[in-house]
Structures are given as C-alpha cells and as structure tokens.
Amino acid sequence: MILFGLFFGFLFGVNAQIDTAKVVASDDDSLVHGTFNSVKEKDMPNGVSVLNPSEYLDKHYGTYPLDGTAAFVGGANLWNLGDHLVLIDGVQREIRDITATEIEQISFLKGANAIVLYGSRAANGVVLITTKRGKAGDKQMNVRVNAGLNMPKAYPEYLNSGEYMTFYNQARENDKLAALYSDEEIANYTGHTNTDRYPDVDYYSSDYLKKMYNTYSVNGDFSGGNDIAQFYLFGAYESNNSLLNFGESQNALNSRLSVRGNIDLKLNDYIKTYVNISTVYNSDKSGNGNYWEKAASAKPNKFSPLIPINSIMSSAKDALSLLEENSSYLIDGNYLAGGNSEFGTTAFGDEYLTGYKNYIDRRFQYTSGVDIDLRNVIDGLSFHGQVSIDYINKYKQSVDNGYAVYEAEWQHFTEGDSIVGLTKHGKDTRSGNQNLSEQWNHNVMESFIHFDYTKTFNDKHNLDVVLLAAGARKREFGEFQSYTNANVGLQLSYNLDHKYYVDFSGSLVNSTKLPKDKRTAFSPTIGLGWVISDEDFLKGGIFDRLKLSATAGEVNTDLNFEEYYMYQGIYSRSSYFSWRDDKYKNQGFTPTHGENLDLGYVKRKELSFGVEALMLNKMLAFKANAFFIKKDGLPQQAYSQYPSYFKTGYPSGSFVPFINYGVNNYKGFDFEINYRKQFGEVALTIGAAGTYVKTKVLKTEEEFGIEDYRSKIGKPTDAIFGLQSDGFFMSDEEAANTTIKQTFGGELRGGDIKYVDQNGDNVIDNRDQIKLGTWGSPFNFGLNVTAEFKNFTLFVLGTGSLGGIAVKDNDYFWVYGDKKYSNVVVDGWTEETKNTATYPRLSTLSGANNFRTSDFWTYSTDRFDLAKVQLTYALPKSVLGSSFVKDVNIYVSGSNLLTLSKNKDILELNFGKAPQTRFYNLGVKAVF
Structure with missing residues (x-):
C-alpha cells in the first residue's frame, strides 16, 4: 500500500519533503x-x-x-x-x-x-x-494544564454624546452651516437625567464588557517503544471565551482539539516504515454580527440600545398594541431593541436577537513513508519515500434571525418622561432552522522518493549524494x-x-x-x-x-x-451594448x-x-x-514598453502582456x-538575535518620464508614497488666495492641510507624492535572558523592530462627514486654537483634501516589547520521592506585558476588532 502510494504520488505530482x-x-x-x-x-x-x-x-x-x-x-x-x-x-x-x-x-x-x-x-x-517521535526504552508521559487571563491593553476613546454634538456643531460652523444641535439638546444629553431618552452610549464600558476573559488548556503526550516499534501520541484541548457580557456572545467559545500519532516500525534489518496521523478540530462560536466593528462606527447619541417597556405610558394604546404583537421578541422580557430608520441593525440587536454563528474547521492529515537500506546492493546506498494526504473542511453553522428595531417617542410629564409612541423599523423573523453556509474544502496529495549515497573513504573523505523526485497537487x-x-x-x-x-x-x-x-x-x-x-x-x-x-x-x-x-491572452466580460432602440442587448468582452x-x-x-x-x-x-x-x-x-493604444479606458481593457520585467534587490545580515x-549557584544565559534587510526596486513598471522623487526605482520595495504637508492654512483668506492650487475637491478653508508643490507647477495633485517611509521595519531583533537558581528559573524575552512607519488612515483618525468622533478631534483647528492645533478643521463634508496619505498622518512603528516573563519552580526530587511522578514544574507567566515606543498609544490600539490583551498564565507540568 505504501509503495503504491509513493508511485501514485510521484506519477501525479505529489511533493517531496524532509526525511528523518x-x-x-x-x-x-x-x-x-x-x-x-x-x-x-x-x-x-x-x-x-x-x-x-x-x-x-x-x-x-x-x-x-x-x-x-x-x-x-x-x-x-x-x-x-x-x-x-x-x-x-x-x-x-x-x-x-x-x-x-x-x-x-x-x-x-x-x-x-x-x-x-x-x-x-x-x-x-x-x-x-x-x-x-517515540524512542526505544522506558515509556514516558507528560501532562500540562494551564489557566490564563486575557486583559485588554486599551480601548479606542470616543467622545460622549454631549461632546460629539458640540464638536459636530463646530464642524458645521467650519462648513458655514447652521448648528444642528441646540444648547438645550446638548444639556439634556450631558445631564444624564434619562439616558433612555437622551442616550450616551459608551460601547467600551463595563456595562457591556468584562474586565478580562479566560483561556484554558490541557495537553499530554505519551511515548515509548522497543527496538521494533516506537510510538508517540499527543492530545490537546484549548478554549477561550469572550469579553462581551451580554447576548449570545456572553456564551461564546473558541475551542481547539487536536490529536497526533506517530508510529515507527522496523520490518527487518533493511526496511523501516512510519505512519503519522494528525487531526485538528476548531470551533469558534459567537453571536451573529460584529460588535467591535459596529462599536467603532455607531455614534453615542443616535439611539438607545434598549427601550424599557415599563416606560410606555398606559394611555399609549398604539404603542401597547405594537408591544403586544411583538412580545415574543422582547429582550430579557423587559426591553425592545432600540434603533431608527438610519440604524436598522445595531451592535446590541445583533447580539440579542439574530442568533449565533459557529465557524467549524476540521483537518485530517495522513503521512506514511518507507526507508530501505540498500547496502547489499551498494554499500552506503539507501532509498526513502513518503506520501501524504491532507483534507481540510470548513463551514459556518448558524441560526440567522431577523429583527426589528423600535424608535420611541418620548414626552415629559410632571412625574417624569414616558413613551407615548413607538415606530417599528424592519421585521422580526425566526426560521427555527440551523443553516450551513460558507462551505469550503480542499485536499492535498504530496509525495517524494529519493536515493541517498553516504560513504566515508579513508576516514577523511566524506561524500553524500541525494537524488530525488517530488511533487504536489492541491x-x-x-x-x-x-x-x-x-x-x-x-x-x-x-x-x-x-x-x-x-x-x-x-x-x-x-x-x-x-x-x-x-x-x-x-x-x-x-x-x-x-x-x-x-x-x-x-x-x-x-x-x-x-x-x-x-x-x-x-x-x-x-x-x-x-x-x-498569465501567459495567455485573457478576455473577460465587460459593459453591455444594445441595438434596435434598446430592444436587444448583449454583453461585450474586453481583453x-x-x-x-x-x-x-x-x-x-x-x-x-x-x-x-x-x-x-x-x-x-x-x-x-x-x-x-x-x-x-x-x-x-x-505599459510603458508598449504603444498607448494597447490599453483602453472604457470599457477598461489591455492587450499588454505580462513580461519578466521587474527586478528587486535585497541585502542585509542576520546574527x-x-x-x-x-x-556561584546562579546559571545565567543571555541571547540576542536580529535581522537587517534593506530592499530596493531596481526595475519596475511606471509611467515614462516620471520624476525621480516619484519613481519607485531606487526606493524600498515596501515604500509608502504620499504628499508632504506644510502646516495648515491659517485663515479662509490664505486658503482662498493661495497661488498653488490643491486639486482634491472641496473649498479650501482655514485649518485645511497645505501640501508642498514638489514639481513647481503650482498644482498639488498625485504628481507631488514622495517617499514617506516603509511599511516594514528593516531591523528586527530580540533578547532572551535566563537565570537559574536552585529549583527556580526566571526567563525574560523581548522583541523589537526599528525603521518602519504606518499611516493613521482608518476612521478613528480620518474623521469627516457623519462619522463617529474619536478623541483626536479635540485638538482640531479653530480660529481660537490655530496656533496650537494638531488636527485639521472638522468638517461634515468629504474631507478629500485633508484625509489622504501624507506625512501629516504617518507615525513611527519603532518599538520594543517585553513579550514574555516566566518564573518556573521545579519540585525537588526529595519531595517526589519514589512516586510514579518523575518531575513537576509549576510556573507563572505574563505575555505582551509592556511596549516601549514613542507611539505606544497607537500601537496598542485595535480599531474595529477585539482589543489587544496582556496574558497572565498559571501552569503545571508533570512527567510520569
């Protein structure tokens, strides 16, 4: 069977790998x-x-x-x-x-x-x-149990309702528009007298999030064997839950179960064979929707997440009738999902009412091989072969419900605020079915065969020859x-x-x-x-x-x-065309x-x-x-190597082929x-490692006659190009009278970013982009220190990177239009703060001039991270005595503990997804 598999793999392109x-x-x-x-x-x-x-x-x-x-x-x-x-x-x-x-x-x-x-x-x-792999001799079993806490490093900071409304009014004033919110409205939201009517939602508060979430794991391996057969068995289970403390996600669980078995057999003095089998089962269950994504975009004042039904006035017949019709869709029996025509789905409604999703990932991997000693044919000659088959299957298992949101009409009475009306947006649906979707699978076959000749002549001349054939198909x-x-x-x-x-x-x-x-x-x-x-x-x-x-x-x-x-001429579907007064239509093709x-x-x-x-x-x-x-x-x-008519504008098409044109250079060192x-009684080990890589584009496709400062040639392969900023326009008059036209749309005003005219044509456009830096860090390094004293071991690990930059180009920093306001806007340009402002003027318009890649938005990603500290205590042999337990290690550790960087506050933030965490772990390892 093994030899058949090897032949099949070689014949059909199954790939070769390492032989142990x-x-x-x-x-x-x-x-x-x-x-x-x-x-x-x-x-x-x-x-x-x-x-x-x-x-x-x-x-x-x-x-x-x-x-x-x-x-x-x-x-x-x-x-x-x-x-x-x-x-x-x-x-x-x-x-x-x-x-x-x-x-x-x-x-x-x-x-x-x-x-x-x-x-x-x-x-x-x-x-x-x-x-x-197993070894001949005594059997050995290792078991390890861990329990850990994941604590968020930082959350994005957004303005509360009163602040948002105030700064939004400022943005409208900057746009020469009337204020949207009155002082009275702002005072109602700021006063917090009724947060159901005047919501002030902090999506990152302890009302919705836990202080930490847990990770548990257990694994064990068992190995042994004799001169004929050896085995190694491994099994592990790991799980962690969620930071959310409400809805479906409060019961979220991400788990991984894995099993591995490696077996080696000696069939005779010349032939050995082995079989490796592993399987991994991943399950990631949570509520439907994406809480973190919506939390990063939903404004704090736009709607109340939950509408309390006990606030509905007894005389509001229509509202009570609507409540009765939808009583089976109440949240915790006391609330309706809040929203409005603009927000028909919300982060809270998704968690409470849409059901759940569970992403399943199943993997099965099989490998077998044979090693044949051919010394009886030629001394030093051997044959080795291996075949493997992998299957991966992924799918989404879910219950997908729809839900309506409700907009409350409030009215103030002597005894307080009450709901006098409800407006329903959307429809409640519960199919009662479990759905399977997003199915994906693949299988891979790999194989190799190789002959080896290893021989030493006269105790000095060592010769090693390998002749192999390999292939893979996925x-x-x-x-x-x-x-x-x-x-x-x-x-x-x-x-x-x-x-x-x-x-x-x-x-x-x-x-x-x-x-x-x-x-x-x-x-x-x-x-x-x-x-x-x-x-x-x-x-x-x-x-x-x-x-x-x-x-x-x-x-x-x-x-x-x-x-x-890519070597063939490829045509794809393009725009439609019609004839006979649009009676007939057909779709064209374009290269x-x-x-x-x-x-x-x-x-x-x-x-x-x-x-x-x-x-x-x-x-x-x-x-x-x-x-x-x-x-x-x-x-x-x-394109620069072919006539311009080889490329069309509309419908977009090109007869220009792919050619072997680009050349990149990489040079550097590692250590x-x-x-x-x-x-004395302390054993100290210190290690350091690093890599420096400098890249350069030697040849690449770009427009003919491009300026040197815009050319990618001579620049790093991961260079970032953008505009060079030159401060703010200090008044509307300066912006209106500038002799250098900035062409990115919108009327320029005081507080907009000025850019440097690189080519002297008195026009700022994409032709004025220069190299700002590189995405990657050329130098990456790390340090590790181990101190051993008696039964204690202290380990410290740090990693760092230098020389890279990034761009603050997400919605947290690029705030314009009707987006949610983060705390960066507090330093926005106004007539009063124009000499100290560090952020452009706020605008409810497009912001096309200010919010584009430029050095105004770049920041250094240089950092050093205290990545790991672990203290381990090995139980003394005198305590274990002659028991069946050979060794016991108890350890505590912390990971991702500290970041040293000028821009730590940015580097430790995640936007639109779960936060970065510090991980604290307690573990025990026992050897039997």
Whole structure:
C-alpha cells in the first residue's frame, strides 16, 4: 500500500519533503534536520538556523510554535523575502496545524543552497518543523494544564454624546452651516437625567464588557517503544471565551482539539516504515454580527440600545398594541431593541436577537513513508519515500434571525418622561432552522522518493549524494485549476575531514503556471565551507571552533505568479451594448492582458557569506550571515514598453502582456549571540538575535518620464508614497488666495492641510507624492535572558523592530462627514486654537483634501516589547520521592506585558476588532 502510494504520488505530482531517517554524523554533535536529511550541526551549510523547543519550552511555555523566535534566531523572518514555505514532517501545511509541544525541532532554511531541493515554491525560505517521535526504552508521559487571563491593553476613546454634538456643531460652523444641535439638546444629553431618552452610549464600558476573559488548556503526550516499534501520541484541548457580557456572545467559545500519532516500525534489518496521523478540530462560536466593528462606527447619541417597556405610558394604546404583537421578541422580557430608520441593525440587536454563528474547521492529515537500506546492493546506498494526504473542511453553522428595531417617542410629564409612541423599523423573523453556509474544502496529495549515497573513504573523505523526485497537487472547492508543483533534485556534498566543505545542489523545477515551453528550468547552487579554527595558525586561541562559509545560486520560482494562465491572452466580460432602440442587448468582452508565450520563471540570484564561532571554552557562541539577493524577472504588465493604444479606458481593457520585467534587490545580515556563565549557584544565559534587510526596486513598471522623487526605482520595495504637508492654512483668506492650487475637491478653508508643490507647477495633485517611509521595519531583533537558581528559573524575552512607519488612515483618525468622533478631534483647528492645533478643521463634508496619505498622518512603528516573563519552580526530587511522578514544574507567566515606543498609544490600539490583551498564565507540568 505504501509503495503504491509513493508511485501514485510521484506519477501525479505529489511533493517531496524532509526525511528523518538519514543521519550523516561523525561525532556527538547535536543533530539538525535539514534538506531531506539530518546532519551534525557542525556540518550544516550557512543560511540555516535551528531551534529545539524541548530545550526552552519548560521556561518559555506557549502553544504558538514561532512564539518569540525573533529573540532566538537571526533571520527568523527568512530575510523578508515574502511568504515562506511551512513544512511539517516534510509536508506543506499551515503553522496553525501544530502546537509547540508536539515539535522536536524547527529549522529555518534561508540560504539558496539550503532551500533549492524543495523546488520553486521554497524560494522565499522554508520553516521546517519536525514532530516528536517515540524512542526505544522506558515509556514516558507528560501532562500540562494551564489557566490564563486575557486583559485588554486599551480601548479606542470616543467622545460622549454631549461632546460629539458640540464638536459636530463646530464642524458645521467650519462648513458655514447652521448648528444642528441646540444648547438645550446638548444639556439634556450631558445631564444624564434619562439616558433612555437622551442616550450616551459608551460601547467600551463595563456595562457591556468584562474586565478580562479566560483561556484554558490541557495537553499530554505519551511515548515509548522497543527496538521494533516506537510510538508517540499527543492530545490537546484549548478554549477561550469572550469579553462581551451580554447576548449570545456572553456564551461564546473558541475551542481547539487536536490529536497526533506517530508510529515507527522496523520490518527487518533493511526496511523501516512510519505512519503519522494528525487531526485538528476548531470551533469558534459567537453571536451573529460584529460588535467591535459596529462599536467603532455607531455614534453615542443616535439611539438607545434598549427601550424599557415599563416606560410606555398606559394611555399609549398604539404603542401597547405594537408591544403586544411583538412580545415574543422582547429582550430579557423587559426591553425592545432600540434603533431608527438610519440604524436598522445595531451592535446590541445583533447580539440579542439574530442568533449565533459557529465557524467549524476540521483537518485530517495522513503521512506514511518507507526507508530501505540498500547496502547489499551498494554499500552506503539507501532509498526513502513518503506520501501524504491532507483534507481540510470548513463551514459556518448558524441560526440567522431577523429583527426589528423600535424608535420611541418620548414626552415629559410632571412625574417624569414616558413613551407615548413607538415606530417599528424592519421585521422580526425566526426560521427555527440551523443553516450551513460558507462551505469550503480542499485536499492535498504530496509525495517524494529519493536515493541517498553516504560513504566515508579513508576516514577523511566524506561524500553524500541525494537524488530525488517530488511533487504536489492541491484541489480547492470552487477552483477549476488545481495547484501543482513538481521538481527533481540532486545534491552532491563533500567534506575533507569535516574541515573543508563543498556542496553542489540543484533542482529541475516544473510549473504549470508557465507556458508549455517555459515550464522547466534548472536551479543550481554551490556552497563552500572552511573550519579555519582547525588550521595550525589558529589552534590554541580563543576560538573553540570557527567556520567560514559562502554560497551562491540561482533559484527559479513561480511564487510571484498570482494566477494561472498569465501567459495567455485573457478576455473577460465587460459593459453591455444594445441595438434596435434598446430592444436587444448583449454583453461585450474586453481583453485583460495579451499573450506572451516567452513568460518565464522569476529568478532568485543569491550570494551569501556566513560565520559560526564558539569561543572561550564554549561560553560564547556566535553565528551571522550576510546576503545579497536579486529577484529578477518579476511578472508585470509593462505599459510603458508598449504603444498607448494597447490599453483602453472604457470599457477598461489591455492587450499588454505580462513580461519578466521587474527586478528587486535585497541585502542585509542576520546574527545570533548566546552567552552562558555560572556565577556561584546562579546559571545565567543571555541571547540576542536580529535581522537587517534593506530592499530596493531596481526595475519596475511606471509611467515614462516620471520624476525621480516619484519613481519607485531606487526606493524600498515596501515604500509608502504620499504628499508632504506644510502646516495648515491659517485663515479662509490664505486658503482662498493661495497661488498653488490643491486639486482634491472641496473649498479650501482655514485649518485645511497645505501640501508642498514638489514639481513647481503650482498644482498639488498625485504628481507631488514622495517617499514617506516603509511599511516594514528593516531591523528586527530580540533578547532572551535566563537565570537559574536552585529549583527556580526566571526567563525574560523581548522583541523589537526599528525603521518602519504606518499611516493613521482608518476612521478613528480620518474623521469627516457623519462619522463617529474619536478623541483626536479635540485638538482640531479653530480660529481660537490655530496656533496650537494638531488636527485639521472638522468638517461634515468629504474631507478629500485633508484625509489622504501624507506625512501629516504617518507615525513611527519603532518599538520594543517585553513579550514574555516566566518564573518556573521545579519540585525537588526529595519531595517526589519514589512516586510514579518523575518531575513537576509549576510556573507563572505574563505575555505582551509592556511596549516601549514613542507611539505606544497607537500601537496598542485595535480599531474595529477585539482589543489587544496582556496574558497572565498559571501552569503545571508533570512527567510520569
């Protein structure tokens, strides 16, 4: 069955991945899982970093596999090249498919020489995850239980009703319009004498939100075996609830159940086989609607969330009749859902009356393989093969009710305010049915086979050869074209006495995203290494080991091809046309892009250098890489290279084909430093890691003759372009008499933003945009500190990033028209505050001039985060005695504790979604 699966996978393009059976070793150095093999760490090429979660998980517990990796691994972001490949036991899967406890090792493959055997899909780097396996010997069981609290860091701050009405009047005054709200009205809302009639809704108050929500988890694994069979079993359950304390979402539950089983069998002295099975079940149940999204847009004074029925006047017959007709739709038996013609659905009505939704995600993953020792054929020869089948099924399970909202007519009497009338908006509906929707599924088949030859000659000459074939096919629900990937590869590695290294690795790739004659390409790489510390002139110095290495290569990739058939001329439906006095109609077609049967692969061209050092009796370890990468031939429709009539305006169409035109450059370095020293009874370990990446566009499509300051060429690949601001117009007269015309619409007034005319044409338009900064942070880094004293372990982890910016372009900052007002408008420009104002004048109009990308709205994203602090206590052996419990660890931890940044208040805010939280956890781990 296994051999049939391997043949089927190879024949139909099922992809190759890591093989954990082959070990190349010469001493007792730790093993590292690399490209289709496992080698001694000292023999790894440069551009590879390794983490072993079992070494740090007891002091730095978390479920997310890559939690804090920037503090351990230089280049954990894989040099910022783009979306990387995640392989779990050699199969392309998602990082969410696994938890940290299940993992034996994580390898970060960054260099071209390290990733080339995985084919075109690996060109942006590979995160290679190897799960735990059983070992021959005593059985062992680990159980871990955790309970945690999630506490919001911050909520957006919006104006209350009185403030909103006051500032809205100010905005209308700025627009030369009459005030909308009278002083009496504002006083009624500010006085809070009857918040049902004069609502002042704070959607982030404790009336609707809890102070915290809970996370619980339990997991356990069991492993063991003998010389013939070994097994590893893992199971975990995790759940968390919601911050909302009302409606359906007060019973919300997000849960995850996962099970994994890995089995290894020795059939005879020559054949071994293994089977891995895992399944993950995710359920995310909550009320219908999106509370956080509506909370960010609903104004505090527009309606009362709940209308108390006991406020309806006894003589209001029509209102009472309407209440009786809809009594089955009351909230808690005492309230009607509030609203009006403008707000026919509300955040509160959604939670109370629309039912619930439950997003189900089910995953089943099967992997099996065989390892055959062929030493009786050729000494040192072996065969390895693997096949995997994954199924993912997602759907939404829901009860979808409709509801009406009610607008109350209030009247004041001597004894107080009463409702004298009700207006109903909408309709109450309850189908009583449970619905299934948003169904999606896909299945993936992958496979590989490879022959390995490993041989040592004369105890010095070490040769390692890998010849492989691999492929993958993924089918997604609703997609006509299946995703496919295939490649064959060859690796020739040689080292002389583990001192001088040379490695040639190449891959012949195939992609159906390219034209028939361009689908095959060869990716060659070469690596060199020199353990210079073994030379006589360095022996006896401060270096215990010093290795220099270099790699060069060209990797062909189709990752930048967002669609299939980009090489073909494609036509799509366009506008309608009619004839015979509009009696007959038909729809036309227009070209999307032209044909180019010479469209080829994008090429990652790389030169990198590495250094690894152990110093001072292995007290200090250092690793660094410098890299120079060019992505050449990015597919673009290069309009500037074709006549203008190749593109039409209406209906929009283009005969311009995609060509290999764009070129981007990436250069930088990464590093890892680890220091360990004993100070009396205290063992101290300090680690630091970082990555610096500088990107540049060398060639790209842009209009002919574009000004240098607007050109993307020479700028970072993630550059942000916008206008340069020049303060505010200080009066209506200055705005009206400006000699530089700003063309973004609306009449300019005092308090509007002025912009710099970059090209001197006395017109401000999109031609005046310059580079403002970059979205990404060029430098990312982290620190980790461990202090061990007797049975106590203190662990501290911090991560940071420098050099990036972001734009305050959401509705919290860009307040205009009839939007909800946040507290940023308090500093808005007025005639009285024009010398101190930090925000443009308020307006009830479009705000087209002020609210556009410019340096006025940018802010630095530089930050350092205290990401984790954990204190662990290991119960002494004297307490455990000879019981069946071997070890017990008790720990408390805090995550996302502190952000140090000039713009902390912005960085810690979420807009239109649940808030960021600090997480406090108490856990116990027991080993049996």
